[in-house]
Amino acid sequence: MTLDAEVDALRRVPLFRGIDATKLRLLAFISERTRFADGERLCSQGEEGDSAFIILDGAADIRVNTPDGEKTVAQLGQYSIVGEIAILCDVPRTATVVAAGEMDVLTVSKDDFLRLLKEFPDMSLEVMRTLAQRLERTTQDLVALKSSAEKS
Amino acid sequence: MVILLITVAAYPISYILLELPKQIVNDAIQGEAFPREFYGFEFDQISYLVLLCMSFLGLVVVSNGIKLILNIYKGRLGERMLRRLRFELFQRVLRFRLPHFKKVSSGEIIPMITSEVEDVGGFIGEAVALPAYQGGMLVVQIGFIFMQDPLLGLAAISSYPMQAYIIPKLQRRVVLLSRQRVRNVRVIADKIGESIGGVSEIHANDASAWHSADLSDRFYANYKIRYKIFNWKYFIKFLNNFMNQLTPFLFYMIGGWLVIEGELSIGALLAVIAAYKDLAGPWKELLAYYQMVADVDVKYQTVVENFDPPDIYPASRLTLDEDVTLAGDLTMKKVSFSGGAAGQEVFEVSFKVEEGSHVAVVGPDGSGRAEVMQLAAGLLGAGSGRVTIGETNLDTLSESVLGRQIAYVGAAVHVWTGTVRDNVFYGLRHRPLRPPERGAEAEAHNTRRLNEAHLTANPDYDIEAGWEDLEAVGCADLAELDVRALALIEKVGLASDVFRMGLQSPLDAQRYPEFAERILAVRRALADRVTEDAHLSQLVELWRIDSFNNSASIAENLLFAVPADPSMAIDSLVDDEDVYATLKESGLETSLTDIGARIAETMVELFANISDGSGLLGDYSFITQDELPEFERISRLVKSGSGAAALQTADRKRLIGLAFKLIPARHRLGVLDDETRSRIVSARAAFHKRLAGDTRRFVTFDSDCFIAPMSIEDNLLFGRPRVDRRDARERIDKVIRSLVDEMDLRQPITRAGLDFHVGVSGSRLSAGQRRRVALVRALMKNAAVTIIDETAASMSEDDKALRAIIREELTGRTLLFGATNLSVAAEFGGSIVMDQGRANPQGDGNRLMAAGSAGN
Structure with missing residues (x-):
């Protein structure tokens, strides 16, 4: 897959939907393209996070530590982004990401992503908008959850 | 002495040179009573003139020849004295007691030994020759004028007493000023040196303004002093010139009067005036000499007083x-x-x-x-x-x-600038012990070196000799000394560091053929393991002559070789004749120019709007910020004109240089298709054929040969860790290390680490490593x-x-x-x-x- 294909893939990631193609090309160019074999770890829960992963091809299991050992809580598919929380705010990885089958991943390092945001303010705005939407949805979910909890 | 003799030999010749023109004018041109007899030959007027003119010519040659010899002699004497002086000063520095170094700084000492004594040395050559030659000339010429007419002679020297009295008085002021100047320059040198030494402090404390002000102030002081010196110097010159011009006035007055009265021939007057013109030269030189003596005296005093502390150790120490x-x-x-x-x-x-x-x-x-x-x-x-x-x-x-x-x-x-070995053996290098083997020619050079050393009171120690005192540590030869050093390095816990240095060092395969062979054995074992283990083969792309390596640059893929000089930049490879010819032949020149143009276009598009400070350009682009406008221009040309084909060769080469840097697996620009890949692979053979085994510029990859310009580690791997696998480098390193241990190569590689260059004053070592190196150095000495x-x-x-x-x-x-x-x-x-x-x-x-x- 070449840069242009990667840009297409990036465009399908919700976080980057509104950003124009040249900037996505730059983002793709400065990111590292990595292949992962089945069972290889992209990151582990609790460690310092320094990059986000964009799944170009394949799928990954999200696992968290529980008293009974690691447990898969979700699976992410093509065009999803994982680990973006770690590159926007300094928190340890909240989950472990393991490749489920062969995977093709674009790795964006934290420094580069932040530099890019600094370079193109409208890009930060777009990211902000997406995150705000997500927050809004979470709040709604929470309200719904709360009201249903009160009812019961 | 020789200089004096030659100088004295010059006097009669100059006298005759003055006398001859008079003879020619008076005797040959205006004379009568021809033919004349000369050593038994008869001459008529014309041939007599020719004879006199020829002897004049001959004497001109001789007198200039003498000047040439004199100058060479002088120069050599000056250089020898300079060498002697510099060495003496340096040795005195070594003889200072330690507390004295709290008072002196290298920033002051260095200009003293290097530049300040330069004038002194140059002067030493002149010291005898100039006053002897010019003074003698002066006497000869004044003598000549006196012989013609005593009155004219008196007129010629009438201004000398005045000049001899006034000039030194004025000169004293200049001398005092130059003393100030020398001191000031020394402080400047010291401050600059200190700023460089403490540069991190300057930046950490935002003190650059303070230092700028400080130095700027010193420069101003320097300007003021120099300006005063100029004023005085040119005033002295003015006075001199004025007095010198007074004398011709007297000549024309008195000489003219004497000719009119018939007491002096017109030829004699002309000769006297010519002589006077020549007289001005030596006199000026003598005055300049006097100024130089004063100047050099100051410089010498201001230098030497710094090298004579009362408690200096005796030289015998x-x-x-x-x-x-x-x-x-x-x-x-x-x-x-x-x-x-x-x-x-x-x-x-x-x-x-x-x-x-x-x-x-x-x-x-x-x-x-x-x-x-x-x-x-x-x-x-x-x-x-x-x-x-x-x-x-x-x-x-x-x-x-x-x-x-x-x-x-x-x-x-x-820690001294040099290799780890140099530093570890430093405590054993006291005197040259084993003279090096030299050929006849080198031996002749050495004899000359020794002779010069004796003439200049320098020591005759041979820097190329074997200096290590093997006897003191009970080792039979250098190999045994290496073993001892390695044992100590192991003991003080430096071994793993030196091992890593060894992996990164190149190896002299000619010197250690057996070691190189063992590295190749590890390479083969690694290759076997990579082919067997599917997991490993995902991590590394080995060099194979028949397949393209996506984790390596196009340049490496094309040449299937590395430049013999590891510091050679990839984009300058295209300037190599053989490389370019190969490209032309295989038609890759056009394809790579196109690829380069597409890369340039993408880079310009991606990075044109990026600000300088972000660092993105430097980290990821093929192009630096400075080169961007240049490629922007080329890129525009490509777009506007009839494509890349219309470009000048220089621009095409720049584009090819760009394409050379492309690592397909990393850069994913999609500019390289499989057809070009296979053409690149097939161009390898053509390039190797062109090289025809010549290893002076390029060393080709050969799985059965040690590749000298590459580090031991790269030689072990003989391939590239895949850039599209995470931590491939680290993981493959682990495999290499375990193989190295298995095949018992750790010790020889650590030994190769002894050749690791530690950088200026050990700057490539950490503080802890430096301390351990110093410890090994001390333990090596086997001291009581x-x-x-x-x-x-x-x-x-x-x-x-x-x-x-x-x-x-x-x-x-x-x-x-x-x-x-x-x-x-x-x-x-x-x-x-x-x-x-x-x-x-x-x-x-x-x-x-x-x-x-x-x-x-």
């Missing part, structure tokens, strides 16, 4: 090659020393360290501990009292004894007395273990170990506690500990 064996107890008897500042004093310290015992010297900074250690090493001389080993007073010994039989590691260690101060002196586990190793290594030999921490003393049999320059009585460690804590 450096040069003697004494054979005294130090044995017995190390004793200090009422030793006092003052370092010139508070906390650097030692008062009446007395103690005795028995031969072969290990004693700790404990005390905080400023307690006099460091001074006591240096006194014991003979680095400082006691102000009063005696430091002895056995019956020998250290003060009377030369460095040939102190520096060989005492090992010292101080608080501040210095070892003094270690503030090294491995903390209470950390590492340091504790290191201390145990040092003590084990020095069993049966005297060791003085300096530390700030009282608990360290507990490990030693005895200890001396320093407090404010005084030593507390000796005792066993435990009691001292108790005393120490009770005191707190």
